[in-house]
Amino acid sequence: MLTKFQSKLQKLQWLKTLLLSLVLLTPFTTSAAEELMQFKDAQQQALYRELTAELRCPKCQNQNIADSNAVVAVDMREKTYQLVQQGQNKEQVIDFMKQRYGDFVHYQPPVQWSTIWLWLAPLLLVAGLFFVMLQKQRKAQSDAGEQGAGKIMAADQELEQQLQALINQAMLNQTNQTSQTNQTKHQSAREPD
Amino acid sequence: MRKFLFFIPFVLFIALAAFLFSGLFSDPRQHGSALVSKTLPAFELPDLMAPTTLYNAEKLKGKVYLLNVWGLWCPTCNAELGFLTELRKQGIDIVGLYYVQPQDSAFGESFDLTKLQQDVVKKLQEQGDPYRLNILDEKRSLIFDLGVTGAPETFLIDAKGQIRAHHVGDINPQNWPALGAQYQALLEEAAEHKPTAEAATTAGAAYAN
Numbered sequence A: 001m002l003t004k005f006q007s008k009l010q011k012l013q014w015l016k017t018l019l020l021s022l023v024l025l026t027p028f029t030t031s032a033a034e035e036l037m038q039f040k041d042a043q044q045q046a047l048y049r050e051l052t053a054e055l056r057c058p059k060c061q062n063q064n065i066a067d068s069n070a071v072v073a074v075d076m077r078e079k080t081y082q083l084v085q086q087g088q089n090k091e092q093v094i095d096f097m098k099q100r101y102g103d104f105v106h107y108q109p110p111v112q113w114s115t116i117w118l119w120l121a122p123l124l125l126v127a128g129l130f131f132v133m134l135q136k137q138r139k140a141q142s143d144a145g146e147q148g149a150g151k152i153m154a155a156d157q158e159l160e161q162q163l164q165a166l167i168n169q170a171m172l173n174q175t176n177q178t179s180q181t182n183q184t185k186h187q188s189a190r191e192p193d
Numbered sequence B: 001m002r003k004f005l006f007f008i009p010f011v012l013f014i015a016l017a018a019f020l021f022s023g024l025f026s027d028p029r030q031h032g033s034a035l036v037s038k039t040l041p042a043f044e045l046p047d048l049m050a051p052t053t054l055y056n057a058e059k060l061k062g063k064v065y066l067l068n069v070w071g072l073w074c075p076t077c078n079a080e081l082g083f084l085t086e087l088r089k090q091g092i093d094i095v096g097l098y099y100v101q102p103q104d105s106a107f108g109e110s111f112d113l114t115k116l117q118q119d120v121v122k123k124l125q126e127q128g129d130p131y132r133l134n135i136l137d138e139k140r141s142l143i144f145d146l147g148v149t150g151a152p153e154t155f156l157i158d159a160k161g162q163i164r165a166h167h168v169g170d171i172n173p174q175n176w177p178a179l180g181a182q183y184q185a186l187l188e189e190a191a192e193h194k195p196t197a198e199a200a201t202t203a204g205a206a207y208a209n
Helices: A002-011 A013-034 A042-054 A071-085 A090-101 A117-190 B002-024 B075-089 B113-127 B141-145 B176-193 B197-208
Strands: B044-046 B054-056 B065-070 B094-099 B133-137 B153-157 B163-168
Touching (some): A042 A071, A042 A090, A071 A090, B044 B133, B065 B075, B075 B113, B075 B176, B094 B141, B133 B141, B163 B176
Parallel strands (some): B065 B094, B094 B133
Antiparallel strands (some): B044 B054, B065 B153, B153 B163
């Protein structure tokens, strides 16, 4: 079974080579695409990269504009490039896009009444879980306490009972002994007869 | 108290299920528009058929109309032409905003206005012409400023040049009643703002019809 699998794997050697070459080639292709854009300095280039990674393509379901080739994403990249070259900062570019495509266009949602749950919900969840855990722990402790007290009481009672039984036994023995001695006395008294 | 606590997970589950269930029927393309209740952005663009005629936001002001973003390359837009033509016959004012796709010069593509004009005329003769006029947006500048993500998209613009609705996707007999009602309400609103009582009554009659 295993050898069969291994031979199959060996047949797929070409796939391995293909994947490896793809992986190796990717960095070269991206750098080739970016070389077409001229930036004043590395800082502007970094800002452009950051922006195209953070801005979301409004036509696509979940892609940033760097990743998408939809016409609107291409236009947005072009506009981002122009604005960055004009010396606009990150916030200005994002505001420019938001004015046209809404909050949807930025992957970081703004803090608003409608979006506050994105931050509150996890906090509430953690707080709730903490509360439940605390409650459970408290209950377990008090339960253990109650049980302990109950055990002591039960043990007390048992000891009391044992003691009582011992006393009873002792008392019974005593009465038996006295009655026996009385009997022997009686017999000895009667012996001379 | 103990019973109440017992039901909390159940209530949470029901709330989550209801939230996810409602998500099944939501349209992921509809994510609100940043343009609604803003005025039409400034632009200066030529007429598709007569490029020497230039339009701007000021020139289009004064009437309630639909601004329909379309292109010959877009199949849904072509499918929509027939219904829009019907609407025009009912008196709905529609202005076309022609969406030119980017041309890739590496593939020998270039923008040819005469060819485009011929194709548009042919298409509109076949399918019906719903447009009072067509604005050509070759560089997609107004289209970008309007936050258009594709075609077809339609904007409802009031007499003051303010955008009142942004519809993504085609207009069809199923979704027109809602947009149409909004259109009629704007007509009424525009009539109210007109000083003459006569204009108001005629608009009112048109709405009643």
